[in-house]
Amino acid sequence: MLSQTVINRLKEIVGENNVVTDKTGLFSYSYDGTLLSGDALGVVSPQTTEQVVELVKYLNEQNIRLVPRGAGTNESGGSIPVENCVVMNFARMNQILEIDTENYVAVVQPGVINFDLQVELEKKGCYFPPDPSSYKASTLGGNVSECSGGPKCFKYGVTRDYILGLEFVLPNGKIINTGGRNFKSEPGYDLTRILCGSEGILGFITKIIVRVIPTPVTTRTMLATYNKVEDASQTVADIVAAGIVPTTLELMDNLLINTTEDFCHAGLARDAGAVLIIEIDGYPSDMDEQVKTIGEITKKADAREFRVAQSAAEVNQIWASRRCAFGSVARVRPSYGVNDITVPRSNFPKAIEGILKVAKEFGVTIGVVAHAGDGNLHPLILFDQRDAEEVKIVHAAEQALCKMALGLGGTISGEHGIGLVKKKYLDSEFQPVAMEAFRKIKRTFDPENRVNPGKIVEV
CATH class of the missing domain: 3.30.43.10 (Uridine Diphospho-n-acetylenolpyruvylglucosamine Reductase, domain 2)
Known part of the structure; x- marks a missing residue:
């Protein structure tokens, strides 16, 4: 007190x-x-x-x-x-300080909502590609701290790829500035990259310099529907193998199809095993050939339907289902544990198989939504947190999912971070010498452990 x-x-x-x-x-x-x-x-x-x-x-x-x-x-x-x-x-440090369209740079305070920045950039013909599913609520400071991804990261990269510099208050109260407004690497160590994704354990972000890009001339959005989730996952691998780089490749399985339909009525087929939301962007002359090739690939993988959105309203309808996916599962069970395991794209089909195996082995219900293009999967384990025995089973299943991802050459966290939830699994991915390096970085910035204590690593 x-x-x-x-x-x-x-x-x-x-x-x-x-x-x-x-x-x-x-x-x-x-x-x-x-x-x-x-x-x-x-x-x-x-x-x-x-x-x-x-x-x-x-x-x-x-x-x-x-x-x-x-x-x-x-x-x-x-x-x-x-x-x-x-x-x-930091929610009240929410000012967009500058948008410089000549140099494609914006300067914001950490409490700016991702979506609010997108709206202002759109007025000037620009946008900021990292857009996590929580983009209508999450702040830029949080996005930087977690190095958030989002649907567009397959083509455009994650948050760290768009952070040029930071104003940062150290745990001792001193201010440092890292990076700058240019696109070249800063002299010396790249402190901006160390701070981006540090999950708030090294200090406080007070200003962010972000790189923005011109809004694409043309975008095409497609929806492929499958009887089996395995066929949808194979399509992902086949599209990548064909040399096509979509803006997004988003997958939802049957469970998520039905929970999202209950909520937003996007018109997805309730009896489908999975759907893929596929989006490409670029110049108009490139679009038709890519759409044709993608359609052929989905057909080869036994897609039962492939359609191209014909209007902005149809695009919004398709994306509404994906954006509400997490929250919609509350209609099935009162609680869910969300994972963000990530595997190399070539192993995405094997990861889907692994998730199905874990669900069967532990007797749990798992819905799958994924940034499929970059191998980032979000298995949602549904349960009732009031049931202590069920909670134990869920934690065991989560550990099994992490172990499965590591076995496929992946990682235990693609964008949600380690925090408290996955802290106990971190040393399964990194050797002791790497874990000690993490602790040394924490001690260097925060020798008295005053900022966000107890997260990621013990010091």
């Missing part, structure tokens, strides 16, 4: 309306996108870098730790408050 003296000082720094200490107000900051929760001593919402610096220095003096937080959509427990912590909420 914070003393009144501390509360008064926090209010002096950020303003009375930007400090939360009552039990009801704190509840909203106790959880994220996982089933985990924790209790914060308080919540502070700075609006400037200077306020962040003051908060860090003052709370250091009080020996109180800090947990950075954006929109709370994190899927790995990375923004859960633990160990005598105050949450630093």
